[in-house]
Amino acid sequence: MKYTSTRNNRLHISSAEAITKGISEDGGLFVPETLPKINLEFIDKLCALDYQARAVEILSLFLTDFSREELVEYTKGAYGSGKFSSEKTCPVVSVGDGLNILELWKGPTCAFKDMALQILPYLLTASAKKIDNDKQIVILVATSGDTGKAALEGFKDVEGTNILVFFPSDGVSPMQKLQMTTQEGENVGVCAIKGNFDDAQNGVKAIFTDTEIKKTLDENGYAFSSANSINWGRLVPQIVYYFSAYCDSVNAGEIKMGDKMNFVVPTGNFGNILAAYFAYRCGLPVNKLICASNANNVLTDFIETGVYDRNRSFFTTCSPSMDILISSNLERLLFMLCDYDDAPIKDWFTKLKDSGKYEITGDVLAKMQTVFASGCCDDEETKATIKKYFENKNYLADTHTAVALKVYDDYREKTGDNTPTVIASTASPFKFCKAVLEAVKNGNIEADNEFDMLKELERVTGNVAPKQLSELKGKTPRFTDVVEKNEMTDMVFGQLNIK
Ligand SMILES: *Cc1c(COP(=O)(O)O)cnc(C)c1O
Numbered sequence: 001m002k003y004t005s006t007r008n009n010r011l012h013i014s015s016a017e018a019i020t021k022g023i024s025e026d027g028g029l030f031v032p033e034t035l036p037k038i039n040l041e042f043i044d045k046l047c048a049l050d051y052q053a054r055a056v057e058i059l060s061l062f063l064t065d066f067s068r069e070e071l072v073e074y075t076k077g078a079y080g081s082g083k084f085s086s087e088k089t090c091p092v093v094s095v096g097d098g099l100n101i102l103e104l105w106k107g108p109t110c111a112f113k114d115m116a117l118q119i120l121p122y123l124l125t126a127s128a129k130k131i132d133n134d135k136q137i138v139i140l141v142a143t144s145g146d147t148g149k150a151a152l153e154g155f156k157d158v159e160g161t162n163i164l165v166f167f168p169s170d171g172v173s174p175m176q177k178l179q180m181t182t183q184e185g186e187n188v189g190v191c192a193i194k195g196n197f198d199d200a201q202n203g204v205k206a207i208f209t210d211t212e213i214k215k216t217l218d219e220n221g222y223a224f225s226s227a228n229s230i231n232w233g234r235l236v237p238q239i240v241y242y243f244s245a246y247c248d249s250v251n252a253g254e255i256k257m258g259d260k261m262n263f264v265v266p267t268g269n270f271g272n273i274l275a276a277y278f279a280y281r282c283g284l285p286v287n288k289l290i291c292a293s294n295a296n297n298v299l300t301d302f303i304e305t306g307v308y309d310r311n312r313s314f315f316t317t318c319s320p321s322m323d324i325l326i327s328s329n330l331e332r333l334l335f336m337l338c339d340y341d342d343a344p345i346k347d348w349f350t351k352l353k354d355s356g357k358y359e360i361t362g363d364v365l366a367k368m369q370t371v372f373a374s375g376c377c378d379d380e381e382t383k384a385t386i387k388k389y390f391e392n393k394n395y396l397a398d399t400h401t402a403v404a405l406k407v408y409d410d411y412r413e414k415t416g417d418n419t420p421t422v423i424a425s426t427a428s429p430f431k432f433c434k435a436v437l438e439a440v441k442n443g444n445i446e447a448d449n450e451f452d453m454l455k456e457l458e459r460v461t462g463n464v465a466p467k468q469l470s471e472l473k474g475k476t477p478r479f480t481d482v483v484e485k486n487e488m489t490d491m492v493f494g495q496l497n498i499k
Helices: 015-021 040-047 051-062 068-079 120-130 146-155 174-181 197-209 211-219 232-251 271-282 298-305 330-337 342-355 362-371 379-393 399-415 429-440 450-461 485-495
Strands: 003-005 008-013 030-032 092-096 099-103 136-142 161-168 188-193 222-225 261-266 286-293 307-309 357-359 372-376 421-425
Touching (some): 003 015, 008 015, 015 030, 015 120, 015 232, 030 330, 040 051, 040 232, 051 068, 051 232, 068 120, 099 232, 120 136, 120 146, 120 161, 120 222, 120 232, 136 146, 136 197, 146 174, 161 174, 161 197, 174 429, 188 197, 188 485, 197 485, 211 222, 211 485, 232 271, 232 421, 261 271, 261 399, 271 286, 286 298, 286 399, 298 307, 298 362, 330 342, 342 357, 362 372, 372 399, 379 399, 379 429, 429 450
Parallel strands (some): 099 421, 136 161, 136 222, 161 188, 261 286, 261 421, 286 372
Antiparallel strands (some): 003 008, 003 030, 092 099, 307 357
8 A cells, every 4th residue: 555645646555654754744744645445344343353463454454564573563553562551451431321532541551642652753763763764753742641651662672763852831631741841761862842833843853854954964874753642543443332332332232333423522633533434434334423623613614614713813722632723634535525626725735834824625525524524612511520520420521522522412412413422532541630620620729739629629539540641740851951942953962962
């Protein structure tokens, strides 16, 4: 299987090259040229397998320049040997009434990004070798929280790699900050910068594209690579769990083989829900993919009207991983909806860059709406939903998952669609103790620091916090640097011992 670019459909490259490069030189994203056909017989076979084996089957359809042995090794390294606290890796929990919750946060950092970032280092280092790139890989990450920690855990002590994470000093939760600054591993670095997430992101982009820095790295045997969600190596592992959730629903008797399901995905950069779309296009029986947003509802409007307009206020919400106004992976969806025509994509994304706004054509909008639905909710509704599901269903959801639950409840009421449904649950509720506690206790929190809140949430709900989070208490941070934006390059050189 070859890959092409959303902004140059004459390009044909291997998956190894797509994964090593991350983004195409023309500014586009890599997309497989053809999609594997997955029929019910194939899905039926998956039902009998465990998660690792399901992953090997699905990944081998997309990563045809990797051997089966390689994929067996990588999936074992990523999902085997106790890395995930659930034997099923990502279990499906039924809360009744056709509603099933796919818990994607049983990994080392308690957020769904582990599903991809645990396997990405294997794919990335192997890809670089396949295309004869013998340089040490340097991963730079700007993070608003979850990605940084998940990338650090994925790349720690992976031979041939170095990782440096920048986070805004006041822009992450205390728990997220402690998760990162206590990170172990010989090849890792973590650094706070004075500024907000955009400053961190712009700083990293500037370093990535600086030809002088690139040359210096090259001379010292290093090359930059990226672990962000536009890398195909992060997207492809996510396709697996939609098939897996479907199989688990069949096995649990929630549906019969061949029945359609809805999938509701709390969305930020559009990576997770795009993986669901790939699963659908390959043959997973899907009725609707429901895109759930918080108060930053660019995507809700876009899916309803076909107008993408980022010129609007930015809200900081209690579901911070979805606080985003430009959802990069949408470009891949539109390219596929345009039957791989790169001309409209170039047009729309130039408009987005220049004016922050574009409008897709009516036929593309109609195509999108045959499978996508959308909805949004604000923080108050998010918290009310956490309380409702906890009290009525004894299910404790985090803030991101609660956005999806609320959007689903609204959708079901509006449409009367009773198709069995899977909600993608993207984080442990204990990662967002304060908001979750506020929700279940109507704002009357006793504790005044993160760890007392964690204890209080355990007490009030009877749930046990993941030990990766409770054990952070009392750990001493290894990384305490706080630097100015213009000192970021020095940090990179410092970590790599380049004078
Ligand atoms: C990253 C993240 C999301 C958004 O996922 P996208 O793939 O960017 O749409 C949702 N919830 C949580 C908890 C996340 O960390």
